[in-house]
Amino acid sequence: MANQEEAMFNLFEFGIDFFEALRAIDVAIVERAARERCRDCGGPLHRGDYPRKPRGGEIATMAEGFDRRFSLCCGREGCRHRATPPSVRFLGRRVYIGAVVIAAAAVGITAMVTAAAVRAIGVPARTMRRWLRWWRGPFTTSVTFAELSARLVPAPERRRLPISLLERLAEDRTAAVAKLLGWLAPLTTTSCPDGSRWVRAVM
Numbered sequence: 256m257a258n259q260e261e262a263m264f265n266l267f268e269f270g271i272d273f274f275e276a277l278r279a280i281d282v283a284i285v286e287r288a289a290r291e292r293c294r295d296c297g298g299p300l301h302r303g304d305y306p307r308k309p310r311g312g313e314i315a316t317m318a319e320g321f322d323r324r325f326s327l328c329c330g331r332e333g334c335r336h337r338a339t340p341p342s343v344r345f346l347g348r349r350v351y352i353g354a355v356v357i358a359a360a361a362v363g364i365t366a367m368v369t370a371a372a373v374r375a376i377g378v379p380a381r382t383m384r385r386w387l388r389w390w391r392g393p394f395t396t397s398v399t400f401a402e403l404s405a406r407l408v409p410a411p412e413r414r415r416l417p418i419s420l421l422e423r424l425a426e427d428r429t430a431a432v433a434k435l436l437g438w439l440a441p442l443t444t445t446s447c448p449d450g451s452r453w454v455r456a457v458m
């Protein structure tokens with residue numbers, strides 16, 4: 256089944272190195288975040304990661320180091336405030352890894368989702384349609400999209416998101432996905448609203 260979707264998907268060439276690099280970025284981000292103090296009480300921040308079992312079909316099987324969402328917790332008794340820094344691996348509470356959310360939406364734009372594409376990314380067609388609605392809806396009202404639009408002139412076409420963004424961020428599709436994950440990282444947390452500075456410092 257050498258169809259267009261598969262060919263499209265193969266362009267991403269996500270491999271173990273790609274996921275290792277993303278993991279290293281998340282490690283660097285949480286290390287920077289841990290140097291600061293609790294924003295509620297000024298107490299020390301300790302690691303308190305969340306276990307995750309990321310989904311994403313054949314792609315996710317390569318993302319072996321994605322079993323924890325790095326997070327911090329205030330060490331002061333009675334506070335225990337959570338600070339979960341931005342991540343380039345997980346997009347918010349979605350169970351799928353971020354790279355899959357981008358790639359699936361990019362594939363979903365070009366064609367109807369085939370059984371092969373669904374198998375590769377392990378995402379049901381209904382979920383994929385929901386993500387496409389997110390890319391063209393809530394995402395376009397985010398600070399991240401405003402910043403990207405200001406930087407990329409002319410602004411990326413909304414009805415072709417996220418592929419219109421990927422095309423502009425890098426020649427190489429996989430590199431473009433990594434860059435876009437960096438831009439999306441501040442949207443992956445609500446407990447560190449100013450966390451984009453850590454992402455900028457390490458990418």
Ligand SMILES: [Zn+2]
Nearest residue numbers: 293296329334
């Ligand atoms: Zn605290």
